[in-house]
Amino acid sequence: VSDTALIALDWGTTSARAYRLDATGAVKGVRNAPLGILQVPNGDFAAALDTLLGDWRDETAPRLASGMIGSRQGWVEAPYCDTPVASAGLAAGIVDVPGARLSIVPGVRTRDAAGTPDVMRGEETQILGAIDPARPLAFAVLPGTHSKWARVEHGRLAAFSTFMTGETYAALLDHTILGRLATHDTGDAQDADAFRRGLDRGLASARDGGALLHDAFGARTLALFGELAQSGVADWLSGLLIGHEIAAAQRMSPDMRDVMVIGSEALARRYVDACTHAGLAAAAAPPDAAARGLWRLARAA
């Protein structure tokens, strides 16, 4: 007799992950596949799900997925919930895939102070899994291609803001003059000093009103005059952008004192250090926040 109570799926754009949870919500197994929604051959999501699950496909437990699988480009669209939204609201928006044993959590939409819409899909589930719902006020950041900063009030996702930090970093480094003098960075900080210098520059500049389009040019001129090693250009630029991001998030939420960093180990460590340096109490979330969030949503549903 299987002890599986839930198959939880974190199904994004480039990869998919499945968790097997027992009746206490404990993760009993994890499976990964390079089957993000843009990687699924012929859009055959049913076959991709079978591949990802392997012999778990015979489990009779419910299956619940979050992430881009619920977008218009995914299997079935799960329409956005608007902020503020709590677990109950998200659970009420869960959509069943016709003809398949799978349900999908909706994404969330908000509007910033200027009225511009903002969206997330999958991060809402990780946030709910990482933040203690008993806390009156908490903040989370999910760093990456599109970093998300979220405000959570009593377990309710109140507001959030996307920053294109990771994607802008890659575009500037690979497709502008800034990469010309950079010797390449493979992801992890190779030059902690350069990162810190860029971070300080970004924080100070953004707090003084900010001029990212000007500041970024420093990655070239500092290297041009030998004031920054070419091996440090990429890390300096990363620090600069992250500094601008953190300072802007702090300005948007002046009552933010601490933040939970949800992400892969190396990137989470970089953000914990950077947030701490910026004056926030920062901690990395335990792994498998998505599995815990899906467990909470399955119970709320």
Added chain:
Amino acid sequence: VSDTALIALDWGTTSARAYRLDATGAVKGVRNAPLGILQVPNGDFAAALDTLLGDWRDETAPRLASGMIGSRQGWVEAPYCDTPVASAGLAAGIVDVPGARLSIVPGVRTRDAAGTPDVMRGEETQILGAIDPARPLAFAVLPGTHSKWARVEHGRLAAFSTFMTGETYAALLDHTILGRLATHDTGDAQDADAFRRGLDRGLASARDGGALLHDAFGARTLALFGELAQSGVADWLSGLLIGHEIAAAQRMSPDMRDVMVIGSEALARRYVDACTHAGLAAAAAPPDAAARGLWRLARAA
């Protein structure tokens, strides 16, 4: 008998232009060639110069060039002058090319408030050509790939700042998710309303502290929710970046009331409109600012 008093050359990264000036400094002819320093076959600058000049090569008048031809990647390096610098200082830094009938104007280096170096090559000559040296205080912007904002006091280049506006625009539109929903823009404003909306967003955001990494994501979400036509995405993003640039330049120079826009016709018009909208008295410089600047420098030398 030729009336040629100076052959003036504006020799940049991607193109080269030669002007024939008479003894009054009037431009009597212009020649262009796609022979920017990165386009010169085998780095044979002497042959490229002959091609550009055509039958002007027989003129005995002095030849003076400005731009990237004086960079380390150019023909002969003309070391940077530091700000503040006037015509006399630039003229004193002119370098002769050994074995060739050509002299090259130096570039200029400055440092921003944070001590980060900034550089220009060629723009200093255009600025000197466009700004009346009798004015106690004047400002100029040279929009483009790397926009330059300059402060000129009594004909002396006092300070300047580079903004990577054009290059960041291209990198974001062509190499991030923002281009996914954009139908392509061919350069000129195709959707003036979208440009104005982006401009207003950029100005307001930057004046409120700025969060470009967040604001840019609006080019996707506004289109995603049908609040911006896909044909307007590129112009909205252009307006957003230019708004951030102008607001930052205004913050850096709170005493700036008017600005001279030096650039090609369509881009200059876009910046004149945008600067006017931002509260500056803006006017486009007469064409051939480089030729006039080289004339002034040749007389100062």
